[in-house]
Amino acid sequence: MLPRAMTSSDGVALVEFALVMPVLILLLVGILDTGRAVNAYVTISNASREGARYAALNPTAAPSAIKSSAVLPHAQQLDPGSIGVFVTYNNSVTSSACPIATTTAPPASSPAPTTIPVRVDVTYPWSAATFFIGQFFGGGSRTFCASSTVDTVR
Secondary structure: OOOHHHHOOOOHHHHHHHHHHHHHHHHHHHHHHHHHHHHHHHHHHHHHHHHHHHHHHOOOOOHHHHHHHHHHHHHOOOOOOOOEEEEEEOOOOOOOOOOOOOOOOOOOOOOOOOEEEEEEEEEEEEEOOOHHHHHHHOOOEEEEEEEEEEEEEO
């Protein structure tokens, strides 16, 4: 006959819980971390659109005014010191904060445009709270970038 300690199942649930709990915690933290990443990207995307809208309504506004009056108020849940705002007028700059597809210039025979395109790029460095989720976002940190372009009349 075996002793009662060998045949008892009193601690089985505790052992199963101890084996499953780390996996569940990792899954929960991963979901929260992914949610933080999506929130940061959506926030800077909306802030970029608001910056472009502000530039369209205030065509003589300086880039610092666009940042302080339009972009930062729409990105309040992010660290304002880490948000980068780059304003480009007339698409004359070949490099910018956000890579975009190249566009072709209008034909030379067309009349000169009466509008000036203004491009607002917003960047935000984001880092994952967990190593596991960070591997899905380029090694733990990533710079999210959003760009919006609007035509203004000057």
